[in-house]
């Protein structure tokens with residue numbers, strides 16, 4: 001498959017994602033082709049076809065344990081496919097050197113780990129590692145990128161504080177800040193709003209929106225709040241049992257029927273007044289959708 005050229009005009013979000021089985025979208029920067037992922041001989045993600053168009057925000061939704069994080073880890077090359085492949089700019093991601101991958105995409109896992117005693121500033125500076133060579137000092141450009149990332153997540157005043165002394169929400173913002181400092185075109189975020197109060201959730205998602213709109217970053221994230229996902233995404237991918245059930249614009253995907261089929265949730269979907277996006281109103285009565293077994 002040949003490399004995709006950079007777009008000459010702003011991408012049309014409505015053209016963003018191929019539906020399962022349709023292959024790659026026109027300007028897919030990242031794509032899963034018949035991608036299967038699993039652990040210890042057990043398949044968790046089953047033959048997924050998806051294409052993520054350059055310059056769009058896509059959010060993966062689905063019940064606990066359906067394989068969202070596993071899919072994101074596969075897309076970010078933290079997990080090796082058991083079948084199929086991930087394509088970056090039309091080339092097999094498996095054949096791109098790790099450092100080159102880290103210059104193209106940053107990934108924030110669900111439960112990132114850091115060594116004890118590491119300060120916020122040190123953590124965020126680690127985001128610059130893929131951009132530095134072993135013989136180079138931390139440059140002025142690196143310093144500026146770290147300062148920008150700290151400011152964007154509103155934690156500049158915490159730079160000298162060890163991570164373990166932060167609240168859950170502050171720590172989450174520090175990790176997002178590290179991801180930003182990496183300055184990659186592709187940003188993969190697994191539940192970036194975990195631990196955050198509603199104001200900080202909105203703040204993080206507005207930051208994601210700015211990264212996308214102002215800097216042209218392509219964002220793929222996992223969120224549990226479906227209404228926030230609808231509000232801040234161009235495309236929604238709904239998963240259940242390790243398979244893609246639906247993909248498309250928020251209005252196309254987020255319907256009462258889908259919410260029942262995927263989450264076992266009885267809900268109405270209204271249109272929120274500011275941007276006309278779907279908004280989920282649970283109406284009670286649900287069946288719990290079990291994880292993949």
Ligand SMILES: Nc1ncnc2c1ncn2[C@@H]1O[C@H](COP(=O)(O)OP(=O)(O)OP(=O)(O)O)[C@@H](O)[C@H]1O
Pocket residue numbers: 039044062063064065066067068069070071291292293
């Ligand atoms: N490292 C692992 N080793 C073995 N099994 C795993 C591992 N990570 C995930 N799984 C299993 O894969 C399945 C899918 O997990 P995954 O974390 O991808 O789901 P998820 O949709 O992201 O869930 P949640 O919404 O709860 O975060 C689960 O059954 C889980 O137990």
